[in-house]
Amino acid sequence: IFYTDWMWTSFVVFSISQSTMLAVGAIYYMLFTGVPGTATYYATIMTIYTWVAKGAWFALGYPYDFIVVPVWIPSAMLLDLTYWATRRNKRAAIIIGGTLVGLSFPLFNMVNLLLVRDPLEVAFKYPRPTLPAYMTPIEPQVGKFYNSPV
Secondary structure: OHHHHHHHHHHHHHHHHHHHHHHHHHHHHHHHHOOOOHHHHHHHHHHHHHHHHHHHHHHOOOOHHHOOOOOOHHHHHHHHHHHHHOOOOHHHHHHHHHHHHHHHHHHHHHHHHHOOOOHHHHHHHOOOOOOOHHHOOOOOOOOOOOOOOO
16 A cells, blocks of 8 residues: 555656656746747657666666656657747746647656566565665664753
């Protein structure tokens, strides 16, 4: 039960944060440059960046699907289409495009996550390393000096 709760929470948190990152960043680029297509360009850059990170983790010995690359490009294409269709009406681009990104991004990523190996199995196969000494929790010293004469 804990795992499914954690999985749902992380999916929701990442969906909100990444769709916001895409919508805000891409709309900023589009309004700044005035060029439709910049959202797809922005999403492509983020996808390539995530592929590089995925390769780096793989080089460190983690499994290939340890990092899941989010599906930014289709949502960005919807945003570009909205920007083109609203005839440079900035408010409509922000409201309609942001809504389309917010609704489509989690759907694309849900399909993406269904194709990944069981994360719980991966977690048991590749456990976290032990914590370094400076991060080891210290036991609380409650009541230790209760009867001290000092």
